[in-house]
Every structure is written in C-alpha cells, then in structure tokens.
Amino acid sequence: MSSKEAQITDWFASQSKLQPADYPIGIGDDMAQINLGPDASVLVTTDMLTDGVHFDLNQTTLEQAGYKAMAVGLSDCAAMATIPIGAVASVALPRAFEAERLKELHAGLVRAGERFGCKLIGGDITSWQDQAGALAISVTVLSRPALSRPIRRCGAKPGDYICVTGSLGGAIHGRHLHFTPRVAEAIRMTQTATINSMIDISDGLSTDLWHICRQSRVGALIEARKIPLSADAEKSDDPLASALNDGEDFELLFTLGPEDYSRLLGLWNMQTAITRIGRITKTGKMQIEMPDGRITDLQPLGYDHLEK
C-alpha cells in the first residue's frame, strides 16, 4: 500500500461494522449512504478546507473559498451520480476576522450550491483563540439517489473502458477555484448507460484511478496520448505528469462496458467532453502506455493528505 491516507481509511472502515441493510455504503467511497425507509435514503460527504492548503487568502477571495468549499462536496455527489439536496457549513475563524465578512464566504457557498438546488440549511461558527489560527471551513453535503443506484468505486470490471470528463492538469493555476462540479453530467450519464464505477478526480488521475482499481480488485491500462490535457497542463514542463498527478481537476473518472460506452457517446449532447483513456484489466496493477509505445507501471503520485 503506498498511501498513508488509504491505510488509515481502511482501518477506519474495518472498525465501522455497518449493517448493509441500514448503511449500504460506508467509509471509503465518495459518500456514505443511510437507508431511512423502503424508498428513502440519504447520502453524505464532508470536506475540510484550510487557508494555506486548499486556498490562499492572500490571493483568493472569501467568496472564492466559499465557492470551492461547497463545490468539492457537490463533486462528491457527482462522483456517485446523486442529487444534492442540502448542505451545512462549519467554520473556524481567525481571531481578527470581522463577522460581517462571513457574508462573503456565504455568498460563495450559496453560488456553488444554487445551480444544483443544494440549499445551505445550517452551520456553526467558532473563532480561534490563538492569534495564529487560520480559516478552516468544513462543508457537509447531503444528497439523494437519482433513478439509478449510487455509483461506487468498487464496481469496475475487466474489459471496461476508462473514461474522463473534461481535461486534466494544472488546476492550481485557477480552475480549482471555479470548476463546475459534474453533477448534471453524472446524472445524464446514468440515464443512458450503466456506469460500473466512478470517482471524482480530486487527488489526481493516477491516485483516483488507483482507488478504483484497489476497491474493484482490478488493474488498468491507460494510454498516455489519449489523456485530455488542459491548457494549463500544456504549459507545464511535464504536461503528462501534470494531468496524472496534479489533482483538484474535479472531473469524473468512470468505467463502463464497451456497449454502454457506445450508447453513452451516441446520445451525449452535453458540452463537457467525454474521453476514453484506457481500459480495466485483470492484471491487478496500473499500467500506462507511453507515447513511444512503451508500457510501464503507473504509480499513484497524486495528493496524499497525510504525506508531508
């Protein structure tokens, strides 16, 4: 296992002992799911964003920070093709923070939520005691299943095509603050095709594909020249590495059978591009075919929140 974060997450999951009838999805997916009745269930995801890591208030407005904090939760809803229904936000404020400026943060949270009908319905405010305390925002988003079941990370099958939405790499140059969570795309997809597994690309393509492979117990072979590079990635010294490992693209990475792929592409009428970048294998390892035809192992080199 190469990731400290995955290691501790696995440990938490092993401790949780959830009854699948009440908790169909627990720790280790983009959202957890609780059944509330024969035809009702709710999904939940939480994210903690901090000044200096997920945004830098020297260069980022509070409105942008609020937007991002809500949008990363909405991206988790997209990752499972579920419909956002509401969110709560809790904040730890720097000591010198003026209460009035909470309205800027609020404006960003609301702007991200409202295009998907996700209401801000509650929250909590606290202030650091210590002068050095910086802004932390935690947003929890609730969603409900769309017509299909929530799409999980663990359903990839050998032979599946691996696809991504949009283009990847270099999000740090700006896109990470104003991306559009792929909520509408995810729901549209599941209306026309059976998606076997899905995740949103937050840590980076290599690491998020690794999550799918690990949880589905499969391997993957992707083709470097098919990976859609963003304009920001193109400008970097190593565009391929940028697309593979930068993270915070908040695009969707998903797998589906070849027939479903054909149906999906045939009926796809949204602006967001869908690109096939490889296929799921039985090998149990991740590989990449480089532009020169060489096939090498692909390491999950995206972001690990516990590696320093």
Add this chain to the structure above:
Amino acid sequence: MSSKEAQITDWFASQSKLQPADYPIGIGDDMAQINLGPDASVLVTTDMLTDGVHFDLNQTTLEQAGYKAMAVGLSDCAAMATIPIGAVASVALPRAFEAERLKELHAGLVRAGERFGCKLIGGDITSWQDQAGALAISVTVLSRPALSRPIRRCGAKPGDYICVTGSLGGAIHGRHLHFTPRVAEAIRMTQTATINSMIDISDGLSTDLWHICRQSRVGALIEARKIPLSADAEKSDDPLASALNDGEDFELLFTLGPEDYSRLLGLWNMQTAITRIGRITKTGKMQIEMPDGRITDLQPLGYDHLEK
C-alpha cells in the same frame, strides 16, 4: 439584539428562502430538517471544535476531544428529541501530527456515538501547511424524527413551565469533556408529554433561554433559588452566575404546559433530574427573581462565538 452570532445567523436565515414542504426546519434551530418522502426525513447538525477553545490538547487527550466533538452533535439531536443515525467527521491536523494517532481521536468519536447507535460513516482528513496550525474537528450528525415531531426553539407559550435536566455551571472543570448527551431523556420526555420548545444548554442558560424567548416571541421569569447548581458551580465565587452563564452543560432546557409537566414528572423514572426553574411570560423580556425576592432583568451573558 445583543449577540453578534444571533445577528449573523438571522441574516443567513433571511437569505435561505427554504420551501417549508421540503425543508420544514432551516437555519436557526439546533438541527435543520429535509423531507425525503411522505414518511421520511433527515435532520442534520454540524459543529466545529478547535484546540485552544473547545479543548486544550495540553490537558485533554485526543480520545476526549473526539468524544466531545461527537457528543456536542448528539446533544443537538437531544435538543430536538430526534434519534441519531450517523455522523461524519472532518479534521485539520497539525503538521507534525502522526497519522497513527488518528485512532485515538476515532476511539473517542466512536465511544460517544455507539451508546446512541450513531455510527461514524465517513470523514475527511487534511493537514495544515503552516507550522502553527492546530487541530480542528468538525462533526456532522444526522438524525431522524422520533414518534413526535422534532421539538423546536420557537414553540414556547406564555404560561409554560421552564425546566432543565441535570445541574448547571462550571462544566469547564471537567464535565464539558465527559457529559452524557440527553438523547434518551429527550425521547422519553416526548413519549409522555407535549414539549413545546427545547434547546440544549451549550452557550449557557441565560443565552439559551434567550434563544427560546426570542424565537418564540415570549418572555420568561426564572427563580434563582430553583436553578440546580452543579458541584462545580457551588465551588465558584458566584454559583448563580456560573449556572446562568458558563455554558457547555449540554443539559436540556425546555418548556411545557402545567398539565404536561405533571404528567411528565409523574411518569419520570430516569436517573437524570428534571427541575422546574420558572415560567414563560407575555412580557417579552427575560427576568429573574433573585433569592431576596427582587425581580431584575436577565441578560444573555453566555458564550458568543463572535464576541472577543
């Protein structure tokens, strides 16, 4: 208005424009509620706890911090007499924090949740970039209604008796780390009586009673000599002020009609004491009858997270 926090919360509530059919309870109560179907709804609360404010890791174990972070959310479930069903936790870790020690935090979260069937079903981990970044934990608890509707802050009626569970004051001397959320008491109460309004005492009796009065558009008269003082409050220089304003008691403050009060007391067989401390009035202001018989105005002098 005397509270900065209430002022900004009112502003958030005024912006939220929730449809009551879908969102029966929004910003400004202990939990918000979302309807998910004809017979299904979910409630949600979130709290942010930080090192130096809600606990002090120089004196508090990570296990205790985890326990408190979950228990404050469970106390919100109690405040509305709802049944906890699951929780997610997000943390911002100090840079030098060892991942292995997350297990201690986890143990506390689980210990608080398990006695009420509240499963930890997901989370998020991030680390501060800055060396000065201290531990922040945000816990979001989901619950479902018990047989009665969720009890709100806004239902107090003139003539209601004002009651509290347990005893108040001086929680900072230890009880704030190992209190029992009054989940079982709240549900038992609503099985035998109609509770008109309820809140948990987190900011302090004076401030939390003020929340009930403000949201119910009523006044209150409480009797100083009836307020149950904790042993910690007794030891302080001003036991009454301690019980009124210290906060973090996480006891229940509730109001109900005199007949319901008699029925509740007659059938009450739990160990936790219920004490009548006053009554709801039409005056629109909070008053307190001092031990010498003098009646004076009662100010909400509990904790305000935005006052410095």
